[in-house]
Amino acid sequence: MKTLNHKFVDKIPEEIEEGILYVSIPYETAIHKCCCGCGSEVVTPISPTDWIITFDGESVTLDPSIGSWSLECRSHYFIRKNKVVWSSSYSQEEIKRVRKRDTEDKQDYFKDRQEVEEQPLIVNTEKTTEPIKRETGFLAWVKNLFNK
Numbered sequence: 851m852k853t854l855n856h857k858f859v860d861k862i863p864e865e866i867e868e869g870i871l872y873v874s875i876p877y878e879t880a881i882h883k884c885c886c887g888c889g890s891e892v893v894t895p896i897s898p899t900d901w902i903i904t905f906d907g908e909s910v911t912l913d914p915s916i917g918s919w920s921l922e923c924r925s926h927y928f929i930r931k932n933k934v935v936w937s938s939s940y941s942q943e944e945i946k947r948v949r950k951r952d953t954e955d956k957q958d959y960f961k962d963r964q965e966v967e968e969q970p971l972i973v974n975t976e977k978t979t980e981p982i983k984r985e986t987g988f989l990a991w992v993k994n995l996f997n998k
């Protein structure tokens with residue numbers, strides 16, 4: 851088991867030191883060097899559909915696990931309270947399944963967002979069409995009155 855030190859930064863530094871988990875709140879991103887020592891930089895965007903970071907005042911936890919599928923080393927580990935907890939490597943089949951689930955999660959998330967954004971539009975059209983209808987009704991009534 852290995853331990854990481856977290857470091858809150860405004861900007862992601864040019865030089866990423868091994869053993870440090872850099873967390874940038876303004877950029878909503880965390881970055882660290884792969885814990886296997888291969889030297890690859892692992893970028894984990896922080897968002898409801900990417901990684902969620904928990905800071906308890908002393909240490910940080912990243913959710914879900916870090917699976918560096920795009921890296922040669924295929925490392926897979928959890929960062930729990932600054933501790934690196936190794937997990938067995940994903941098989942190719944598992945990677946595909948997790949990636950698929952990931953995409954579906956994102957689609958659901960954006961679908962939900964769209965639905966929320968579309969709702970006020972529907973309300974607006976109802977509000978604008980209603981007075982027009984009344985006006986034409988009134989105009990028709992006035993016209994009808996003068997036509998008599």
Ligand SMILES: [Zn+2]
Binds near residue numbers: 884888
């Ligand atoms: Zn690695």
